[in-house]
Amino acid sequence: EKKESTPPTRIPLLTSNAVDLIAETMTDTRSRRDSVDFSxxxxxxxxxxxxxxxxxxxxxKTIGGKRVAAQQGSTNARIIRERVPSAQLREFPDQPAAFQALAQGQVDAYTNDGIQLAGLKAKAPNPGAWDIVGEFYSYEPYGMALRKGDSDFRAVVNNGLMEGIESGKFFEIYDKWFGPKGEVPYPMSADVKKFMIYQAVPK
Known part of the structure; x- marks a missing residue:
């Protein structure tokens, strides 16, 4: 059974046993590891x-004094508050609400992970009206979140991911959706692919 979630609701859904796994665009951070485990x-x-x-x-470097939208509970919002306190940060419950504010001119920019912005731009009514700008200002390693201490289930998830990486199936699926001809073109860099391969420990 699939359930929708937003950054503020993900960990509560998991810790309350409403879901068993968070398989979304969730960054693995040290602070989140206090509450959940990651694949x-x-x-x-x-x-x-x-x-x-x-x-x-x-x-x-150019958002000082600008109105910037971010999702509530995201690592992006935290970093903006810490690094650019002069930015007028506005947090929204989800991505559609943040994009609507941007489209209506209520904010000057919307910040999120590059892959999510690429998807948003690709599905916008007029993709050519939007630009994704700036070098990465954060490091966002995505992991699947599980309830803390469930080592058996974590092993199942990790083994599945590593087997997909070893066989190449993981990269085939990625290329289908995010390759040059995918629904959201966002090719995987050589460095990221190498990092993924190095995670697949021998059987």
Whole structure:
């Protein structure tokens, strides 16, 4: 059974036994490891900005004084607060609400992980009206979250991921959805692919 979640609801859903696994765009962080366990990393990305084409915002160094949207409970929001306190940060419950605010001119930029912004841009009514800008200003290793201490289930999840990486099936599936001809073009870099392969420990 699949259930929808947002950054603020993910860990409560897991710890309350409403779900058994969070398999979304969830960053594995040391603070989150206090509450849940994570699988091996299944993707690596970083935070950037989605702006209207022609925007003066070019990255994190140019958001001072600007209105920036982020999702509630995200690592991106925390980093913006810490690194650019002069930015006018506005947090939204989910990505559609944040993008609507951007489209209506209520904010100047929306920040999220690059892969998520690529998906949002690809599915927008007019993708050419938007730009994804800036170098990564964060390191976002995605892992699947599990209830803390459930080592048997964690082993099942990790073995499945590592077997997919070893066989190449993992990369075939990724290329189908995110390769040059995928629904959301976001090719995996050589460095990320190498990192994934190094995680697959021998049987």
């Amino acid at each position: 091996v990393t299944f993707f690596v990305t970083g935070a950037q900005f989605l702006v209207k084409k022609g925007s003066p915002i070019k990255g994190i």
